[in-house]
Amino acid sequence: MLKVTFNNEQIDTLKKLNNEIDSDELISLFSKSTLDSEELVQVLKASNALYRAGAQVITDEQYDLYISMLRDINHLHPYLNQVEPEVLAEAKTVELPQRMLSTEKAYSKEDIEKWLKRILKAAQEINVPEEDIELRVTPKLDGYAAFDDGTTLYTRGDGYRGQDITRAFERGLKVALDGDRGLGPGEIVIKKSYFDSVLSDIFENSRNIQAAIIAEKKVDENVQKAIDDGACVFYPFALIENTTAHFSEIILNFETIVEEMWKAVDFDIDGVILETTHNALKEYMGATRKNHRWQIAFKVNEDSAEVEVLNIIPQTSRTGRISPVAELVPTKLSGATIRRVTVHHYNMVKTNGVGPGAIVQLVRSGLVIPKIEKVIKKVVPQLPDFCPSCNSHLLWESDHLICPNKSDCPAQTENTLIHFFKTLGNNDGFGPKVIEKLSNFGIKHIHEIYAIKVHQFVGYGFGEKTAQNLFNQLKASREIEIEDWRFLSAFGVSRLGSGNCEKLLQHYSITQLFELPPKKMAEVDGFARVSAEAIVKGLESVKEEFFKVYRIGFNLTDTIKKSERDDTLSPISGSVIVFTGSMQQGSRGDMEKYAKSLGAKVAKSVTSKTTYLITGEKVGETKIIAAKDKGVEVLTEQEYINLIR
Structure with a gap:
């Protein structure tokens, strides 16, 4: 080490x-x-x-x-x-004006082509002609991510909440290329040429400079001079050097374009970013909670080696799945010694003959992702019969070995408690070490933790100061305002991550969800019948514990109340609306937001459940005909305005 x-x-x-x-x-x-x-x-x-x-x-x-x-x-x-946090050691967080997401990563041209197939598939679904699909390629700056709304400069934080670092502009930081304030997301960076010639003997690397620019303490005089000299800048993504062309041209000249972008700016970069420029495609494809689906970062690096497997170690997850981890003959790839790698599931172990003595091709892409690419020499695999945590007999469920002991398996109960407090995210006291200590004293459920008093924490071996702090953290986690979708997501129901929680809670209250049959859930846009059945089953499994915790009392913001308007007489209340084309009365985002305030449900694509298709300018006749064939009423933008008036 x-x-x-x-x-x-x-x-x-x-x-x-x-x-x-x-x-x-x-x-x-x-x-x-x-x-x-x-x-x-x-x-x-x-x-x-x-x-x-x-x-x-x-x-x-x-x-x-x-x-x-x-x-x-x-x-x-x-x-x-998680979005790697751009945080400072001190300072309070504030909500960002808009979410700042990570970027999906690709490490080969083949990965880019797979991503492009998703773009083309989405284009077909909303009738965007292939000739209209262009890609914008930019350098991926390796700086300090921030967001400038024109008044305040924020760190990216966790993508939802950041810290106010407007002091950087007050110290003289300029926008790159003499740009204006308020251009949104970007990076705080320093010119490579300046760092190499002036600061390389003083600072180990340029990231130290970037952090020093926004630090609360007094700025180092060398950093201040770099700011004054214009070497340190905030570079908005909107202004960055780029090339835009039809997707076929970019794929045809991919290597040349990547090389050009790599040399396009005098700043550190760690890849190039590709994104579609078509607004309708962007809106339709949307984003996960981690990254935009219409954007991808290409990073260069891949190393491989043939490695012998020494052993397969089973590990029990929060959900009871047994994850196989391969111990390897220590092998150096891309400067790191790899000793272990996860095999995706035990069916892969079984069907591919992965076990002691097997020879696998190990690939490490982008410096941080070791994976088994293929099995070169197979052996007879060793499959566990019992859970390594509680010794329960394991069962097969699809590709996975599962521990069925949901209530008394230490690995599952501990990881469930850790997941709850980590997802809740409004207190810092209950990490793995604290949970492990409580579990050793028989604490297995979330509601049991909230019932612990200060003297009981002391009895569990915590110091008096720590015990009081833990008690205060629990009190704070109930009192600090938190979104209801985050609270529900903390219970770890399969297929019910934060995004799906938020979608459902736009239509039903958090308590109503536990009485919702699969058929009704499947009526919500984005939920198939199979997923709905799995979610309903999962909710039933946590129902007793959920209500024990819920009744303790938490300061939850109600998603459905944000989505509904008090005026139930709205002419579009309960309607499912899709907006398409360029709008004249405001941005499509603004119109969607207003429609939601009138009680409508806004979707991105037309289905048989759609009530109205609202058409702006430049909408293809094919799309309109397809909507009418599904029984959807098509309104021009002006007809829609007249309706809601």
Whole structure:
């Protein structure tokens, strides 16, 4: 493992962080020879926070190694599926003017072509001709992500909430290319040529400069001079160098275009971004909670090796699925030593003959994603019969081995509690270490944790100060305002992540969902009958615990009340509306928002459930005919305005 030395500045920064363990114990983790998944997360969080605070303690390559190790242990770990936070060690968070998402990653031209097939499929579904599909390609800046609304500059934070860093502009930071304020998302960056010639002997890397620009403390005089010299800028994505062409031309000249974009700006970049420019396609494809579906980042790096499997280790997840982790002969790929990699499921182990003595082709793309590409030499696999956590007999469910012991399997109960508090996200006290300690004293359910008093925490081995803090954290988590969809998502129902929770809660209250039959749920846009049946079954399994927790009392914001208008006499209340084409009365987003306020449900595509198709300018006749064939009433924009008036 790494030998890491901390200076006084780094130690002081660690002490300011709200860690689940004290700073001395945290520092010791950096020198441990082996780390479990939660210790790795502690190291990653601390490293990231130090990095953002301009007190970097490990190199980017070392950070990537820790990420790789965590992915090897558990590729489904929640830390790996979050927007990497652009946070500071101190300061309160505020809601961003609009969400700032991550970008889906691709590591080969084939990955780009697969993404493009999704674009073309979406275009066919909404009758966009292929000749209208153009792609915009830009450099992917490697800076400090931020959002400028013209008044305030925000960090990206977790994509939903960031921190106010307007002080950077007050210190003289300029917008790149003499641009205006208020151009939305971008990156704080420093010119490579300036850093290399002026600052490389003073700072280890340019990211230290980027963090120093926004730090609350007094700015280093060398950084201030870089700001004054115009070397440090906020670069809005709207202004960045780009090339736009028909998708076929870009694919035909892909390597040349990537190389051109790589050299297009005098700033550090770590890839190129491709996105469709067609607004209707963007609106139709939308986004997940992590990234836009109409955009992708191409990153260059892939290394492979033939590796021998030493063992397959079963691990029990929160849902009871048993994940197979392959222990490998230590192999160096892209500068990192890979010792473990997750095999997707036990049916893959079974059908591909993955076990001790097997030879696999291991690929590491983009520096951080080791995976088994193919099995070169098969062996007779070893399949576990019993859960490694509770010793229950395992069952097959599709491709997965499942532990059926939902109530008494330590791995499942602990991970369920960890998932709840992590998803809730409004307190920092109940991380894996605290949950593990409580579990050892027989605490298995969420409602049991909320019933713990200060003296009981002390009895469980926590110090008096820590016990009081944990009690206060529980109180705060009930009192701090939180979205109802986030609260529901925290219970970890299969197929009911944050996005689906929000969709359902736009139509039904959180308590009504537990009485909703699959047929009614499937009527909500985006829910198929099979998914609805699985969700209803999942809700039934958590119903008792949900209401025990719900009745404790939480400050929940009600999604359905945001979606409904008090005036139930609205002419479009309850209607399903699709907007298409260019609108004259306002942006399509504004019109959709207003329609929702009148009680309508807004969809992105026309189905037999659609009530009205509202057409702006430049709408193809084919789309209108197809809507009428489905029994949908088609209105021009003016006819729609007359209707709602």
